[in-house]
Amino acid sequence: xxxxxxxxxxxxxxxxRPGQAVEIAERVHWIGVxxxxxxxxxxxxxxxxxxxxxxxxxxxxKGVAVIDTxxxxxxxxxxxxxxxxxxYDEITTIVINHLEPDHSGALPELxxxxxxxxxxxxxxxxxMFKALLKSTDVTPSAFTLVKTGSRLDLGGRxxxxxxxxxxxxxxxxxxxxxxLGLLFSGDVFxxxxxxxxxxxxxxxxxxxxxxxxxxxxxxxxxxxxxAGLEQLEPLDLQLIAPxxxxxxxxxxxxxxxRYRELATARLNDQAVGEKTLLIxxxxxxxxxxxxxxxxxxxxxxxxxxxxxxxxxxxxxxxPFIDLIExxxxxxxxxxxxxxxxxxxxxxxxxxxxxxxxxxxLGAAFGSFGWSGExxxxxxxxxxxxRLHVPFEGLRxxxxxxxxxxxxxxxxxxKLARHLVTPPGELFAEAT
Amino acid sequence: xxxxxxxxxxIGVTITVxxxxxxxxxxxxxxxxxxxxxxxGECGTCLTxxxxxxxxxxxxxxxxxxxxxxMFAPRGHRLACQAQVLDGDVVVxxx
Ligand SMILES: Cc1cc2nc3c(=O)[nH]c(=O)nc-3n(C[C@H](O)[C@H](O)[C@H](O)COP(=O)(O)O)c2cc1C
Ligand SMILES: [Fe+2]
Ligand SMILES: [Fe+2]
Numbered sequence: 128x129x130x131x132x133x134x135x136x137x138x139x140x141x142x143x144r145p146g147q148a149v150e151i152a153e154r155v156h157w158i159g160v161x162x163x164x165x166x167x168x169x170x171x172x173x174x175x176x177x178x179x180x181x182x183x184x185x186x187x188x189k190g191v192a193v194i195d196t197x198x199x200x201x202x203x204x205x206x207x208x209x210x211x212x213x214x215y216d217e218i219t220t221i222v223i224n225h226l227e228p229d230h231s232g233a234l235p236e237l238x239x240x241x242x243x244x245x246x247x248x249x250x251x252x253x254x255m256f257k258a259l260l261k262s263t264d265v266t267p268s269a270f271t272l273v274k275t276g277s278r279l280d281l282g283g284r285x286x287x288x289x290x291x292x293x294x295x296x297x298x299x300x301x302x303x304x305x306x307l308g309l310l311f312s313g314d315v316f317x318x319x320x321x322x323x324x325x326x327x328x329x330x331x332x333x334x335x336x337x338x339x340x341x342x343x344x345x346x347x348x349x350x351x352x353x354a355g356l357e358q359l360e361p362l363d364l365q366l367i368a369p370x371x372x373x374x375x376x377x378x379x380x381x382x383x384x385r386y387r388e389l390a391t392a393r394l395n396d397q398a399v400g401e402k403t404l405l406i407x408x409x410x411x412x413x414x415x416x417x418x419x420x421x422x423x424x425x426x427x428x429x430x431x432x433x434x435x436x437x438x439x440x441x442x443x444x445x446p447f448i449d450l451i452e453x454x455x456x457x458x459x460x461x462x463x464x465x466x467x468x469x470x471x472x473x474x475x476x477x478x479x480x481x482x483x484x485x486x487x488l489g490a491a492f493g494s495f496g497w498s499g500e501x502x503x504x505x506x507x508x509x510x511x512x513r514l515h516v517p518f519e520g521l522r523x524x525x526x527x528x529x530x531x532x533x534x535x536x537x538x539x540x541k542l543a544r545h546l547v548t549p550p551g552e553l554f555a556e557a558t
Numbered sequence: 559x560x561x562x563x564x565x566x567x568x569i570g571v572t573i574t575v576x577x578x579x580x581x582x583x584x585x586x587x588x589x590x591x592x593x594x595x596x597x598x599g600e601c602g603t604c605l606t607x608x609x610x611x612x613x614x615x616x617x618x619x620x621x622x623x624x625x626x627x628x629m630f631a632p633r634g635h636r637l638a639c640q641a642q643v644l645d646g647d648v649v650v651x652x653x
Binding site for chain 2: 292
């Protein structure tokens, strides 16, 4: 009925059955739930065929551990599945790799049913753990904070913890079973894909879902992904058991490699050793456009800065998001229309949460007729995203004069100079 | 104005800053990997390990102390959004 094989022989297909756990390795079972009807997740994600909330049980000679739980609405199904492989009084250990409600929803109830179980969570998690339990009648009697290097011996099955903060919450961690080369990776290497054949070598093609999940959940934390991979890549990985989507038993390392590829800056080799400044504008009559061009001309005077100019009128901003991810600075220009900046600019500035922009250099500019609100509004947005905006935005009335264009060039020069100034001097200069 | 030197060990950058600067302000400017959430000293995500020169940081406030306690932070750890650099040399890295 079940299989836990990791050999190259084709494994027999299993299907998830109601009330039945699925063995994924020796003395390790999947006790998650399928949610085939889900179409939208966390507001920011969509999925064509639902998702799964994966939870697992690891049985050792000295103890039984439950790794993660499921969304609250699915708790009854989860408990049924759990009961098919262990009784509540056997559970010694509950590991929470991630406190988001899709994995911790059934946790309070599990803690009630297995009050003797000891909870293990990341040392970054206690504040959130408290916030999660504050609306329930459960108070944790015993919990231990773990970090990379912490280990727990269940008897023949060891749990080794790897703290991977911001993949994708502060509290996220992975739990590894060295005896099996098995990684419980939480949301990492997961995806929203629901298929009752469960294993990556049996389910339908989920490549798109895997990439989509990375792009929407992990990408904003690129640096943290790289730091996490440094810890996970050296592990012997026979099996990856994420918290959503297929269990990765065939060529699990491929998914780790893919994360490495996705997190490695693209196209950076075009401007090796140079700083990059991107100038975006939109312009109805050409005034803001001329400002943009003048800023570019000024910036290009600085050695070692690669300047690019883009008209946002083309519509789709997604290619620009990729560019901004690897750029060092951006300047954004819009005329004021009815007291606001224009929609293409807001489309751009409201898409930046999918990448890491904190600390990049930012600036705003634009032409206006009489009130000129756009520049300050764009500037506030850049600051709100924690870009560094050291130079006041440039607002010019209607058609720029030669003298005003010279101011634009000067702004361009200042931006470029800022980019090539070493951080140490920069701080002194700005304070 | 008194100045202090802060070194971010993870990226190997040393910076001179005016007294009273909070660690987080410097770290975000130079791109050190210290992350932060609320900046109000409540969420604890900017936990930072002080490798040396802890005595050159202003004493933690009651609030910061409480959060460090709630997080079971080991000794020599501070919240980057709270800790102000006073003088001398301080070496830090993300916790
Ligand atoms: C993808 C994702 C990203 C999040 N990012 C943040 C964040 O940056 N800062 C924060 O304070 N909370 C963040 N949260 C936590 C949510 O704000 C929190 O779970 C909240 O309670 C959800 O409220 P709701 O029930 O109204 O959806 C994030 C949650 C998700 C799902
Ligand atoms: Fe999550
Ligand atoms: Fe999740």
